[in-house]
Amino acid sequence: LMLENDLRKALLRDEFILYYQPRIDLSTGSVTSVEALIRWQHPQRGLLAPNAFIHLAEEIGLIGEIGHWVLNTACRQLRDWRSEGLTDLRMAVNVSARQLHDSAFHCLVEKTLLDAMLPAACLELELTESCVMDNPEKAIVVLNTISRLGVRIAIDDFGTGYSSLAYLKRLPVTCLKIDRAFVQGIPEDAEDVAIAETILSMAKHLGLVVVAEGIETEAQCDFLARRHCKEGQGYWFSRPLPAGDLINFINSTV
Numbered sequence: 001l002m003l004e005n006d007l008r009k010a011l012l013r014d015e016f017i018l019y020y021q022p023r024i025d026l027s028t029g030s031v032t033s034v035e036a037l038i039r040w041q042h043p044q045r046g047l048l049a050p051n052a053f054i055h056l057a058e059e060i061g062l063i064g065e066i067g068h069w070v071l072n073t074a075c076r077q078l079r080d081w082r083s084e085g086l087t088d089l090r091m092a093v094n095v096s097a098r099q100l101h102d103s104a105f106h107c108l109v110e111k112t113l114l115d116a117m118l119p120a121a122c123l124e125l126e127l128t129e130s131c132v133m134d135n136p137e138k139a140i141v142v143l144n145t146i147s148r149l150g151v152r153i154a155i156d157d158f159g160t161g162y163s164s165l166a167y168l169k170r171l172p173v174t175c176l177k178i179d180r181a182f183v184q185g186i187p188e189d190a191e192d193v194a195i196a197e198t199i200l201s202m203a204k205h206l207g208l209v210v211v212a213e214g215i216e217t218e219a220q221c222d223f224l225a226r227r228h229c230k231e232g233q234g235y236w237f238s239r240p241l242p243a244g245d246l247i248n249f250i251n252s253t254v
């Protein structure tokens with residue numbers, strides 16, 4: 001209950017902060033985009049990860065406002081980076097199911113892009129499988145509207161839920177993110193290898209980009225690159241970074 005009261009005040013008190021984790025093109029080694037990941041600088045408890053409060057925010061109806069703050073902050077940061085010379089950098093933002101249920105969500109996305117003077121194609125929204133499968137017919141309608149703006153749609157944590165392939169075909173999805181649970185066992189674990197190869201093969205046939213999450217070793221990176229996984233993300237490249245550290249990271253990779 002105390003955490004709930006604190007969470008209600010956190011936006012006004014400006015206690016949220018975004019970290020950014022680079023996403024790497026596995027064939028060139030360059031940074032293509034960053035994923036915005038929220039943290040809460042709690043006055044007593046210190047820096048809290050999203051797992052400690054996002055679920056609560058959904059339950060008490062705050063996720064809409066917090067999600068709006070995330071989208072707005074991430075887009076303005078991207079505009080600044082692009083004007084500072086990172087002209088091709090793109091931004092991925094996580095979206096919860098509750099945000100999709102808001103019938104004005106696509107208007108919010110459109111307005112945020114206009115305010116930040118960003119082309120829609122530099123924004124990608126990440127939705128988990130369960131978020132989409134929660135109400136697939138509704139998700140298809142909302143995501144089609146957003147996709148028509150030019151915004152990209154990625155399925156996050158792919159493989160952990162139970163996406164029906166029939167729905168996947170009807171969704172305007174451009175990217176699948178292989179959950180880190182399957183990347184973990186590569187290349188030793190035969191089952192993880194089989195799952196990763198199956199996702200890569202399916203994505204190739206459906207014309208989808210694959211991003212592997214949670215790459216922690218050179219062996220995982222090499223294995224995925226050799227199988228033409230387009231992009232990767234994980235501690236092997238970089239942890240999520242505060243905005244001020246991202247430019248240094250990008251400069252260190254070129």
Ligand code: G
Pocket residue numbers: 036037038049050051054067070094095096156240
């Ligand atoms: O950064 P970390 O690895 O602790 O993130 C944990 C989870 O929290 C991830 O699954 C991520 O998708 C989710 N998450 C991070 N930032 C946001 C956000 O801004 N909105 C929502 N809905 N989820 C987020």
Ligand code: G
Pocket residue numbers: 021037094156157180213214215216233234235236239240
């Ligand atoms: O759920 P989602 O995939 O959106 O969130 C990504 C989360 O995974 C972030 O909280 C981030 O801190 C975490 N993460 C990113 N890279 C790695 C990694 O290489 N290993 C592990 N264990 N976690 C990671």
Ligand code: MN
Pocket residue numbers: 035094126156
């Ligand atoms: Mn994500």
Ligand code: NA
Pocket residue numbers: 156157177179180213
């Ligand atoms: Na994930």
